[in-house]
Amino acid sequence: MNVNAIHADLQQHFDQDLEDIRSFLRQPSISYTGEGIAETAQAVADLIAGLGGEAEVVETPGHPIVYGELWQDAPKTLLIYGMYDVMPTDEDGWMAEPFGAEIHDLPGLGPSVICRGAVNTKGPLAAFFTAMRSIMRVEGKLPVNLLFAVEGEEEMGSRSFPAFAERYAEKLKRADAVLFPFFEQDEAGMPSLVLGTKGMLYVELICTGGDWGGPSERGIHGSYNAWVRSPVWRLTRALASFVDDDENILVDGFFDDVRPLSEREAALLDEQIDAGRFDAGVFREAYAVRRLKDSDDRQAWHRLFSQPQLNIDGLFAGYTGPETKTVLPHQATAKVDVRMVPDMDPDTVLAGLRAHLDKGGFSDIEIKVYNKYPWSKLSLDEPAVQAMIRTYQGLRGELELWPINPGSAPYYVFERQLGLPYVTGGLGHGSRQHSSNEYCTVAGILDFERSMVTFLDEFTRGPQAPQGDAHE
Amino acid sequence: MNVNAIHADLQQHFDQDLEDIRSFLRQPSISYTGEGIAETAQAVADLIAGLGGEAEVVETPGHPIVYGELWQDAPKTLLIYGMYDVMPTDEDGWMAEPFGAEIHDLPGLGPSVICRGAVNTKGPLAAFFTAMRSIMRVEGKLPVNLLFAVEGEEEMGSRSFPAFAERYAEKLKRADAVLFPFFEQDEAGMPSLVLGTKGMLYVELICTGGDWGGPSERGIHGSYNAWVRSPVWRLTRALASFVDDDENILVDGFFDDVRPLSEREAALLDEQIDAGRFDAGVFREAYAVRRLKDSDDRQAWHRLFSQPQLNIDGLFAGYTGPETKTVLPHQATAKVDVRMVPDMDPDTVLAGLRAHLDKGGFSDIEIKVYNKYPWSKLSLDEPAVQAMIRTYQGLRGELELWPINPGSAPYYVFERQLGLPYVTGGLGHGSRQHSSNEYCTVAGILDFERSMVTFLDEFTRGPQAPQGDAHE
Numbered sequence: 001m002n003v004n005a006i007h008a009d010l011q012q013h014f015d016q017d018l019e020d021i022r023s024f025l026r027q028p029s030i031s032y033t034g035e036g037i038a039e040t041a042q043a044v045a046d047l048i049a050g051l052g053g054e055a056e057v058v059e060t061p062g063h064p065i066v067y068g069e070l071w072q073d074a075p076k077t078l079l080i081y082g083m084y085d086v087m088p089t090d091e092d093g094w095m096a097e098p099f100g101a102e103i104h105d106l107p108g109l110g111p112s113v114i115c116r117g118a119v120n121t122k123g124p125l126a127a128f129f130t131a132m133r134s135i136m137r138v139e140g141k142l143p144v145n146l147l148f149a150v151e152g153e154e155e156m157g158s159r160s161f162p163a164f165a166e167r168y169a170e171k172l173k174r175a176d177a178v179l180f181p182f183f184e185q186d187e188a189g190m191p192s193l194v195l196g197t198k199g200m201l202y203v204e205l206i207c208t209g210g211d212w213g214g215p216s217e218r219g220i221h222g223s224y225n226a227w228v229r230s231p232v233w234r235l236t237r238a239l240a241s242f243v244d245d246d247e248n249i250l251v252d253g254f255f256d257d258v259r260p261l262s263e264r265e266a267a268l269l270d271e272q273i274d275a276g277r278f279d280a281g282v283f284r285e286a287y288a289v290r291r292l293k294d295s296d297d298r299q300a301w302h303r304l305f306s307q308p309q310l311n312i313d314g315l316f317a318g319y320t321g322p323e324t325k326t327v328l329p330h331q332a333t334a335k336v337d338v339r340m341v342p343d344m345d346p347d348t349v350l351a352g353l354r355a356h357l358d359k360g361g362f363s364d365i366e367i368k369v370y371n372k373y374p375w376s377k378l379s380l381d382e383p384a385v386q387a388m389i390r391t392y393q394g395l396r397g398e399l400e401l402w403p404i405n406p407g408s409a410p411y412y413v414f415e416r417q418l419g420l421p422y423v424t425g426g427l428g429h430g431s432r433q434h435s436s437n438e439y440c441t442v443a444g445i446l447d448f449e450r451s452m453v454t455f456l457d458e459f460t461r462g463p464q465a466p467q468g469d470a471h472e
Numbered sequence: 473m474n475v476n477a478i479h480a481d482l483q484q485h486f487d488q489d490l491e492d493i494r495s496f497l498r499q500p501s502i503s504y505t506g507e508g509i510a511e512t513a514q515a516v517a518d519l520i521a522g523l524g525g526e527a528e529v530v531e532t533p534g535h536p537i538v539y540g541e542l543w544q545d546a547p548k549t550l551l552i553y554g555m556y557d558v559m560p561t562d563e564d565g566w567m568a569e570p571f572g573a574e575i576h577d578l579p580g581l582g583p584s585v586i587c588r589g590a591v592n593t594k595g596p597l598a599a600f601f602t603a604m605r606s607i608m609r610v611e612g613k614l615p616v617n618l619l620f621a622v623e624g625e626e627e628m629g630s631r632s633f634p635a636f637a638e639r640y641a642e643k644l645k646r647a648d649a650v651l652f653p654f655f656e657q658d659e660a661g662m663p664s665l666v667l668g669t670k671g672m673l674y675v676e677l678i679c680t681g682g683d684w685g686g687p688s689e690r691g692i693h694g695s696y697n698a699w700v701r702s703p704v705w706r707l708t709r710a711l712a713s714f715v716d717d718d719e720n721i722l723v724d725g726f727f728d729d730v731r732p733l734s735e736r737e738a739a740l741l742d743e744q745i746d747a748g749r750f751d752a753g754v755f756r757e758a759y760a761v762r763r764l765k766d767s768d769d770r771q772a773w774h775r776l777f778s779q780p781q782l783n784i785d786g787l788f789a790g791y792t793g794p795e796t797k798t799v800l801p802h803q804a805t806a807k808v809d810v811r812m813v814p815d816m817d818p819d820t821v822l823a824g825l826r827a828h829l830d831k832g833g834f835s836d837i838e839i840k841v842y843n844k845y846p847w848s849k850l851s852l853d854e855p856a857v858q859a860m861i862r863t864y865q866g867l868r869g870e871l872e873l874w875p876i877n878p879g880s881a882p883y884y885v886f887e888r889q890l891g892l893p894y895v896t897g898g899l900g901h902g903s904r905q906h907s908s909n910e911y912c913t914v915a916g917i918l919d920f921e922r923s924m925v926t927f928l929d930e931f932t933r934g935p936q937a938p939q940g941d942a943h944e
Binding site for chain 2: 328
């Protein structure tokens with residue numbers, strides 16, 4: 001494959017690629033409201049068909065999953081995992097239409113596409129297709145067979161994906177590896193490679209009036225709190241028992257199964273710190289965080305990659321609108337996520353939360369489970385991982401390895417269920433996912449496209465013997 | 473005044489009265505959204521004009537207040553206080569259109585008007601006017617001069633009312649007393665007379681990320697809670713320090729100024745308990761509350777009328793929609809109301825909340841004050857109070873005295889600011905204010921109309937010598 005020629009072709013056709021990517025971004029596809037989901041699933045199928053592949057919009061109990069095949073009679077096969085759904089856009093502070101895909105000049109970043117999904121992850125998904133289009137244009141065919149599994153429920157915990165993977169296991173297992181295309185460069189341009197992902201337990205803790213007291217069916221006049229207890233106070237007391245004032249988690253056994261970082265992983269992180277590659281100040285500025293849990297950068301960096309969390313994503317009871325309304329609510333709810341590191345087990349953690357509530361006298365508080373999937377880890381020795389490392393080294397001359405992704409994703413489906421190694425990667429930069437003004441840089445899109453071409457080349461050719469002066 | 477003839481006239485014209493009252497109820501007037509506020513203020517002015525009075529829609533920084541005069545050159549003058557605003561209707565469980573004013577047969581209650589505002593308090597307000605219309609029809613004039621002050625922000629804490637009262641003080645002070653028309657009968661038909669009202673402090677406690685940690689400007693990706701602290705946990709910990717697991721309030725000095733019930737008040741409540749007049753079971757069933765703070769009815773009854781409360785009306789942070797969204801929020805908010813009994817002082821209580829947060833290390837948590845007004849008490853010896861007692865005794869043969877209204881209302885404006893005694897009252901029954909399916913009974917509306925006629929008669933004539941057999 002003439003990588004240089006394809007890279008040049010990408011430059012030449014970039015204006016059109018950018019327009020096509022922005023057009024794809026403008027189609028809303030909010031998983032939890034369902035807005036635009038059907039249309040976007042079809043758009044993904046059209047992208048696969050546009051490359052000459054065959055696509056199927058697979059119905060599930062939730063949102064459809066787009067399965068596709070682009071068979072090239074190549075020796076190797078790559079499964080492209082993707083997501084076409086995005087988060088809602090109800091945050092304050094958007095500087096542009098959340099689905100407008102407008103290009104704004106961002107300070108220090110240059111022209112950037114502002115759009116929900118720009119980085120997470122409809123931007124990289126669409127740019128993967130434009131990159132493949134370029135290979136087709138130059139080479140006539142791809143160097144690998146591609147399979148596609150693009151889901152629409154990633155932001156809701158990929159609930160239908162495991163069953164789909166089981167149903168399509170025979171087809172999917174033809175892949176040698178899984179690629180999740182993503183813009184992996186940080187603000188400073190350093191690409192990173194993550195060697196796993198934390199697991200996820202997402203629950204609601206629901207306190208309702210009942211035998212212990214409180215209104216049991218509906219909110220009542222606020223003045224009755226004088227003689228009727230409140231589910232809001234009760235949930236507040238229960239929640240407060242989970243952590244101390246410094247937010248240390250107090251659930252018995254919560255940390256029992258936490259596997260310490262391996263020497264290799266710890267050394268990786270230490271090298272990054274020693275090389276000045278991680279600067280807490282950059283993160284804190286980007287996310288408007290004045291202080292991390294750890295004042296020491298090394299401790300902070302180790303914590304992010306080695307520790308689980310217990311986060312309250314949402315909390316609500318009673319009247320949550322503007323101004324004043326008095327009511328004694330009958331229910332209070334906390335949405336809580338646990339991100340689990342190896343070797344934590346989701347069922348054990350769930351049982352620990354239940355036991356903690358029971359021990360505190362809160363056995364009436366219901367735990368409603370939404371998502372529950374384990375962590376996953378991958379090996380540095382996998383050919384796909386090595387191909388991505390060579391891609392970054394070749395195009396950027398450097399990369400960062402992360403022991404685990406602090407976020408969560410259902411990669412266990414590939415690793416544990418299908419036995420396939422996966423890798424997330426690509427050049428390009430974007431940020432502010434799940435926040436207002438999610439963006440990706442325009443320049444990064446071209447870098448991403450090129451990195452996908454290089455990756456396919458590295459992946460299909462395998463490691464090459466070093467080329468020295470001997471040839472000359 | 474021929475009270476019997478007017479009572480008969482009310483019966484005769486009841487169908488029309490009911491239609492007029494329902495028509496008034498159908499006009500939404502939600503104070504916190506502003507929906508229908510202007511229209512309803514005008515409708516109140518039209519009701520005053522319809523009796524031959526003069527009305528003025530007085531603009532305020534908030535919603536307008538309708539001031540009116542219906543001067544009859546009578547020796548006595550009554551100020552009618554009213555509210556034309558209502559609560560929102562966003563609760564689940566409405567059996568009919570919240571502003572449909574449909575008539576449904578409710579078990580044990582008979583035909584009833586289901587409508588937001590049916591009892592609190594557009595129902596009694598409209599029925600006061602139909603009652604006056606009947607007096608006019610039979611007598612040609614009223615036995616008292618009426619002044620009107622009908623506000624549209626009661627449900628938001630009557631914020632504009634004190635300034636209005638100051639501005640209109642000269643006019644308002646011509647009144648001998650203030651009447652707030654209300655359906656004061658309980659499910660069993662017992663009318664009650666309240667001799668005061670608790671004060672109100674309504675605040676928001678707001679925890680935002682800052683120097684202590686946490687995202688300071690916007691929510692960030694949920695997975696960052698691994699190394700970034702959460703304002704939600706922090707607010708939860710702060711809130712939980714205000715009460716113990718039994719919801720006992722732990723704020724230093726909170727109860728210091730609580731005046732015990734007087735012997736007379738305590739005796740009143742004891743009499744009601746001894747007479748079996750208060751049945752916790754009836755309250756609990758009506759409000760779907762399985763258990764009160766006190767298992768003993770006498771204690772519960774005393775608590776309601778003698779104790780302050782610290783209630784969480786609303787609690788919110790992060791993602792509060794359906795399903796799952798992960799985010800580390802930058803802010804968490806609790807809406808809290810304190811109902812104060814004599815002799816608690818709002819400023820002292822507010823300072824106590826602040827000191828409690830500071831003592832716990834939560835000096836960063838902001839307290840935003842929305843409402844702050846004192847309790848009020850009125851004397852049994854006031855002529856207006858005595859007139860209402862005679863009205864209930866004459867029409868029902870019984871009544872219950874309550875030492876204080878567990879709810880709150882800005883009656884201090886009348887008592888303290890204008891020096892006017894006030895009384896809340898009227899026959900009629902309704903309930904479920906601030907909840908779905910707020911209602912008033914149809915039969916109660918007629919009883920209410922009649923009670924207003926009788927009250928005006930009692931108020932203007934004053935106490936009569938007992939009429940015995942000696943006349944015959």
